Amino acid sequence: MKRPPPPSSGARRLIRPGDGQAEAEAWAWAQRHRGRPAIAPPPAVSRALAKVLKPLAVHHGPGVSELAEHWAEIVGAPLAAHSRPEKMQAGAGGLTLVVRARGPAAALVEAQSARILERVARYAGRAPKRLRIVQGPLAGLAPAAPRQSQRPAAPSGLDTEAQSLDRIMAEFQRAVEEREGVRIGPAPAPRPKGDE
Known part of the structure; x- marks a missing residue:
């Protein structure tokens, strides 16, 4: 069974190499049926901002x-x-x-x-x-570190803190014993000056 030839308007036909008219028709058909182009992306913000800021920078100077x-x-x-x-x-x-x-x-x-x-x-x-x-203080800069006061070294011949504490405790114990009239116990022996 033989097929009837396709209608000439919009019908497909086999394109043979070297057939100029068929190639032109195929190209025209492809142009008519081409998909829509992709939507262009929005312009870069930096370019748009530069167009606004550049004239302002020229007029007003740097910030x-x-x-x-x-x-x-x-x-x-x-x-x-x-x-x-x-x-x-x-x-x-x-x-x-x-x-x-x-x-x-x-x-x-x-x-x-x-x-x-x-x-x-x-x-x-x-x-x-x-x-x-x-x-006032400057933002972004660390404040100056507080200076630590250096205690002067104790001159030789004076009590150290531990020795003076022992002496104070011994005097306290003697005062309590005198006031109460009772012996509390052996008085703590003061530390020798060289011992720390």
């Missing part, structure tokens, strides 16, 4: 975190060990740089405030008009 990273270069290593920039405040009098200093280092920061403001202006591109100093 306090960048100042803190380069603080040793701006004020010098000895002063940077005892101070940190905290924030930039805008006010009616202009821009103010707030610096946190540990203890007496605040006086050193105050003494070099003109130099610090000049260097911050050179680095940041915007010049703070004033420097405000806040005294």
Whole structure:
């Protein structure tokens, strides 16, 4: 039994090599029936954020975190060990740089405030008009270890703690015996001075 030929519209037919018209029809059919392309992923946040932050950084200069990273270069290593920039405040009098200093280092920061403001202006591109100093501990730095007081060595010829305790106990026992009129027991013998 012979099959009837397929209809010409949209029907499949065998493509023989070298048949240009059949290859063009096959290509056109594949283009019409191709699946939809994959959805493009969203753009990277870093690229989108860079487009927003770059113009702001040019206009406003670096932030306090960048100042803190380069603080040793701006004020010098000895002063940077005892101070940190905290924030930039805008006010009616202009821009103010707030610096946190540990203890007496605040006086050193105050003494070099003109130099610090000049260097911050050179680095940041915007010049703070004033420097405000806040005294207190620095965040991120371990507090200085408390110094242990060294007890002076006992001069020779004086009692040690154990000998003085024995002496106090012997005197206490004698006082109790005198008050009560009873002998409590043998008095503890004081320790010799060289024995510890």
